[in-house]
Amino acid sequence: MRVTLLASSVAAVDPSCYNRTVNEWWCTAYFSDYRSELVEATTQHLVITLAAIVLGIVVAFPLALVARRVPRLESAILGGSTALYTIPSLALFPLLVPFTGITATTVVIGLALYALTILVRSMLDGLRAVPDEVRESARGLGYGATAQLYRIELPLALPVMMAGLRVATVSTVALTTVGALVANGGLGNLIAHGVSTDFRAELLAACLLCVVIAVLLDVLIVAAQRVLTPWTRTGGVS
Structure with missing residues (x-):
């Protein structure tokens, strides 16, 4: 009798959609029972993704400027940033571990390097899209090189740059999961455990x-x- 009561009490406590006998894909009880783990993993995923994108932008922008102003270096910069993307994450992250340890920094640096492939090219394409006559007009109005870049060229290059940023961001969200290799993959840790x-x-x-x-x-x-x-949005310069 006690065994029967114990079994019935366990059955009543165990969630109906995930337990030792049931393993359903969709289970609302999981979201409430594991809320803290989901919030922690999601927060880590967001922080790593955003940090990698910011670092990628900080590195990619000067590289794009150099490639734009020194044409003989363009092929080397684009080729180098593209080559980084060909390194498998299974190899890149372990290569960084001796320098950064098994930390989120390892994942951030690795993802930022991957993002350079898209960010450098999109920034360079955006700067190239600025018409030469616009640059000449800016110089005629007395704009210096720095003022011309930030007040004239960058606003006109933004649509192309933002398109590249969108692709790089979505790609980074997916690649962040690979950070589970060094125990800092955000939601990737849960995916690896679930598998x-x-x-x-x-x-x-x-x-x-x-x-x-x-x-x-x-x-x-x-x-x-x-x-x-x-x-x-108003039919002006794009």
Whole structure:
């Protein structure tokens, strides 16, 4: 009798959609029972992604400027940034570990290097898209090189640059999951655990949150572009 009561109490406590006998893909009980783990993993995923993108922009912008102003270095810069993307993450992250340790910094640096492939090329293409007559007019109006860059060229180059930023951001959201190799993959840690233990609810939840993060960041970038380039909505210069 006691065994029967104990079994019934365990059955009542265990979630109906994930337990020792049931392993469903969609389980709302998982979201409430593992809320803290999901929030922690999502937060880490966002922080790593945003840090990698910011670092990528900081490195990519001067590289694009050098490639634009020193044509003989353009092939080397574009070729070098593209070559970085060909290094498998399974090799890149372990190569960084001796210098940065098993930390989130390792993942951030690795993802920033991958983002250079897209960011450098899009920034260079954006700067090239500025008409030569616009530059000549700016020089005629007395703009120096720095003022011309920040007040004339960058605003006109923003649409192309932002398009590249959108691609780099979405790509980085996906690649962040690979950081699970060094125990700092955000939602990738949950995905890896879900695969190894065949925990379907955990695996699906982590994958869905990755998609949500990618969509939300993409929407935010599009909104920022609309704010920063209002003339593209009124038929002006694009």
